[in-house]
Amino acid sequence: xxxxxxxxxxSFGALRVLxxxxxxxxxxxxxxxxxxxxxxxxxxxxxxIGLIAPDAGEIQIDGRxxxxxxxxxxxxxxxxxxxxxxxxxxxxxxxxxxxVGFLLRREGRTPAAEMARRVGEVLELVGLEGTQKKMPAELxxxxxxxxxxxxxxxxxxxxxxxxxxxxxxDPIAADSIDQLISRxxxxxxxxxxxxxxxxxxxxxxxxxxLMLEQGRIYADQTPDExxxxxxxxxxRFVNGIAEPIGKPTFV
Amino acid sequence: MTSVEKVRDWFAGLGRGTLLCREIAASLGTVKPxxxxxxxxxxxxxxxxxxxxxxxxxxxxxxxxxxxxxQFHRVKMDSATLAVVSVTMGSELGPVLTGLxxxxxxxAAIAAEIGTMRVTEQIDALRTLAAHPxxxxxxxxxxAMLLAMPLLTVECIALGIAAAYLVAAFLLGINxxxxxxxxxxxTDVNDMLTGIIKTFIFGSVIAVVSCYxxxxxxxxxxxVGHATTExxxxxxxxxxxSNFFLTMLLxxxxx
Numbered sequence: 486x487x488x489x490x491x492x493x494x495x496s497f498g499a500l501r502v503l504x505x506x507x508x509x510x511x512x513x514x515x516x517x518x519x520x521x522x523x524x525x526x527x528x529x530x531x532x533x534i535g536l537i538a539p540d541a542g543e544i545q546i547d548g549r550x551x552x553x554x555x556x557x558x559x560x561x562x563x564x565x566x567x568x569x570x571x572x573x574x575x576x577x578x579x580x581x582x583x584x585v586g587f588l589l590r591r592e593g594r595t596p597a598a599e600m601a602r603r604v605g606e607v608l609e610l611v612g613l614e615g616t617q618k619k620m621p622a623e624l625x626x627x628x629x630x631x632x633x634x635x636x637x638x639x640x641x642x643x644x645x646x647x648x649x650x651x652x653x654x655d656p657i658a659a660d661s662i663d664q665l666i667s668r669x670x671x672x673x674x675x676x677x678x679x680x681x682x683x684x685x686x687x688x689x690x691x692x693x694x695l696m697l698e699q700g701r702i703y704a705d706q707t708p709d710e711x712x713x714x715x716x717x718x719x720x721r722f723v724n725g726i727a728e729p730i731g732k733p734t735f736v
Numbered sequence: 737m738t739s740v741e742k743v744r745d746w747f748a749g750l751g752r753g754t755l756l757c758r759e760i761a762a763s764l765g766t767v768k769p770x771x772x773x774x775x776x777x778x779x780x781x782x783x784x785x786x787x788x789x790x791x792x793x794x795x796x797x798x799x800x801x802x803x804x805x806x807q808f809h810r811v812k813m814d815s816a817t818l819a820v821v822s823v824t825m826g827s828e829l830g831p832v833l834t835g836l837x838x839x840x841x842x843x844a845a846i847a848a849e850i851g852t853m854r855v856t857e858q859i860d861a862l863r864t865l866a867a868h869p870x871x872x873x874x875x876x877x878x879x880a881m882l883l884a885m886p887l888l889t890v891e892c893i894a895l896g897i898a899a900a901y902l903v904a905a906f907l908l909g910i911n912x913x914x915x916x917x918x919x920x921x922x923t924d925v926n927d928m929l930t931g932i933i934k935t936f937i938f939g940s941v942i943a944v945v946s947c948y949x950x951x952x953x954x955x956x957x958x959x960v961g962h963a964t965t966e967x968x969x970x971x972x973x974x975x976x977x978s979n980f981f982l983t984m985l986l987x988x989x990x991x
């Protein structure tokens with residue numbers, strides 16, 4: 486089992502975000518985690534990669550329990566991961582080439598020519614060949630996401646995490662990001678977990694959908710099952726139907 | 737927030753600051769610094785602070801010389817003027833004023849840069865790319881500050897004394913040879929040593945406080961502003977308070 490969570494709980498002050506989450510993901514699976522905004526999806530992703538620690542429960546990555554590890558031990562575990570952030574999180578002071586090749590350069594094991602070749606290759610994969618010398622500020626939101634994706638996969642991680650990959654993008658840019666994510670899964674055979682509230686995107690990029698509701702995994706089904714579900718909670722979420730709002734009483 | 741919560745938060749912050757110091761020590765002991773990053777920071781802290789340090793040093797030396805002369809002239813001790821300037825600049829004003837100016841210019845920039853990186857998830861991105869924020873962001877700034885502060889302070893002291901000499905000789909009409917002789921006679925190596933030792937402490941304080949404030953910056957643009965202000969205020973207060981204790985301690989140790 487690549488990723489396993491057992492009774493993971495997390496609170497921020499008095500706010501209980503995760504009440505006890507259990508699931509496991511096998512190697513090579515493409516999973517989407519859906520749920521309402523502010524429901525703890527991104528927190529779950531950050532727990533899996535060890536950016537924050539759970540209050541209780543256990544998280545295992547490739548058989549190793551990462552709960553209780555210190556930051557330096559976690560750095561070794563994170564080498565297995567690539568992550569695409571919601572706001573791309575590109576380093577402002579570095580150009581595209583240095584952003585994408587950041588980890589390779591830091592490790593210092595890859596010769597410069599080999600590094601340039603690999604960066605060029607992965608930029609071509611995301612359709613941004615020739616942008617090596619551009620600064621992040623010169624790129625559009627969609628392009629920044631693509632560079633973020635290139636940075637997440639250039640060192641061939643085993644697991645790639647996507648935090649709201651299509652949020653804030655126009656439908657065409659969102660579609661191209663979805664296609665790229667599917668291409669990454671096919672090309673690198675990685676385990677992928679995408680957190681999203683975009684149902685179209687979830688259907689395209691995953692073979693399994695977990696629905697997070699009130700701090701617990703409410704549903705664990707295939708995309709088709711989720712879309713055909715008659716469960717009122719799932720149905721409302723998938724079809725974007727809000728609870729009826731009561732009439733104002735002050736008129 | 738109640739007073740009890742404020743005190744608790746203050747102690748929690750002190751604890752986190754101590755842990756950051758431990759992490760810096762661990763990084764210095766186990767991870768090879770990236771010297772390219774250190775050199776860049778050295779340029780930013782050292783070279784880019786030149787104008788501030790030059791103006792601070794020269795005008796402080798000049799005004800100190802004028803004030804000392806006005807007082808000494810009444811008791812016919814004009815030739816002691818430069819001696820007062822050199823001892824004061826060397827052991828107190830040089831390091832403290834350079835520290836305050838660097839805290840204002842560089843400390844604010846460090847806190848703002850790291851704080852912005854935090855609120856835009858760039859620090860999290862660093863961590864996912866297997867880079868420890870202390871190794872990548874804090875240690876280069878810490879090392880550069882340790883190297884730059886003594887050099888900037890020596891420059892500030894030298895320019896202060898030189899400017900004071902010019903004022904004494906050409907504006908106040910003090911006997912040049914006499915004033916120079918008195919300055920050399922009454923300025924001890926330990927006065928200068930006191931000043932130089934202080935710069936390492938002040939440099940460390942500015943680097944640690946500013947990096948800490950940046951790394952623990954609250955969310956949003958307001959959070960970055962808040963972190964930047966606190967970095968400058970806390971660094972400056974720490975410099976002024978620690979300066980008194982350092983003077984007392986070094987005076988005991990070096991005499």
